[in-house]
Amino acid sequence: KDWVLPKRFMMLKATTRGRAGTDRAPGRRPFPTLPPLSVEPVLGAPPGAPPPAVPTRIPALASLSRGRTSPPVRFPPPPPYAHTLALYHGGDEALLSDFCATLLGVSGALGSQQVFASAEEALQAAAHVLEAGEHPPGPLGTRGAMREAARILLGEGPANQKSYTLAALGDLAQTLGRARKQAVAPEEGDRLYRARKKCQFLLSWTNENEDALTPLALDCATAHRAHTVAAEEVAALTGELEQLWGGPLPPARRTLIEELPG
Template sequence: WKRWMMPRAVTLRSWSPRPRGAHRNPRRRPPPSRFEPFLEDAPEARSPTVPSRIPTLASLSRSPPSPLVRFQLPNVLFAYAHTLALYHGGDDALVSDFCATLLGVSGALGAQQVFASAEEALQAAAQVLEAGEHPPGPLGTRGAMREAARILMGEGPADQKGYTLAALGHLAQTLGRARKQAVATEERDRLYRARKKCQFLLAWTNENETALMPLALDCARAHRAHAVAAEEVAALTEELERLWGGPLPPAPRILIEELPG
């Protein structure tokens, strides 16, 4: 969500998602088509947009959603921010790699993980990056946490869900493109499940806008805690290096040497 990404990326402070149903040129607005693909945007769209049609939760599930559903969002948005920055928006040539990284970092999308808090959801994604299983990317762990919080905050009280809806819509669309390119049945099924999860989260977000600010604040607190911990580690490392006279501890000295008999 930075200016230096591909045009599809979003700049939070200077760009807002186009509202549902909005078109670049209202005079040439095409007639609605009942055959329009779900979550498809116009080919010329260059930034994530709020999908023109969002299903209701009732149409996707007969059971009420779990109260833990909300904690899927920080995990998904962390992975989205990381992957978007890593691939500079992700064009068609990189869509397979984009989705492989996305599903690898987001346990909610790639492994159907469930989280009990926003902090747990963020830490799960952060641990994947810190373990070196995927490239760190320009944002790093703290940067991805920060961007997840910004997306959840939206533009403010007047439109808090817009950024999250645009991000989830972009993900669902990208996962759909990747599924069309995939050959292996197992991979196609995995992408299908991830896309369905994004669509469910899209519907949930659309109907639960008031839950986003508490999530954003939880993400901001987790980001600050992670930053403080990193600063403490850096300070300790600096002090040890000062005592050692370098990045490595000195070789142990022999205090007592046994003389040959």
């Protein structure tokens, strides 16, 4: 199946090459291959909207953190971002509040400062929120969000892998900053501020740890595959039951032994 990515990312190839130290050193591990990328217009930004660009200034990670970065904070939030971006057609400014509410609701790392022990745990947490129906379902679905997250993390390819992730995190930081200026409740403003700071930190971390993106992308692809297999098994079992029942619902229970009155 083709990969569907919001249209605003399709223009990145012309805007990100050569920025933020995108040259890749030789001797890297083989780069995963993915199915061809396609675009559905409904998922794109409004006509004429510029694509998110890689920030021209990214602070050094050392200026944001004194010690070594702890592994649990190294999981960028592409799945919630992909879901929210597709749901709100690329981030319509009129829906800024809804966009951020959904994003922070789906992303535990951004919305409630949750700390995950692994990428798999972070993905499962986001999947649980999406499947529980706590937020509007998007056109990608849970599996689609994981699939597109892997595509964002893999970027343009070995020569410029981090470009999409940097653009996504930069776009998130700007979006959260605009939403914070519009926030009325102080607690909501504080929540948006913390989420923005987390995105800025991840932006610096990603810029200096491009090698870590491929394992994260593979984690997303593995989670996508597992959800696909599970969905296929459920569909097969449902089909067998419907065939047995003769319809989508089981037949009403029949009374085998009826007690006689008195």
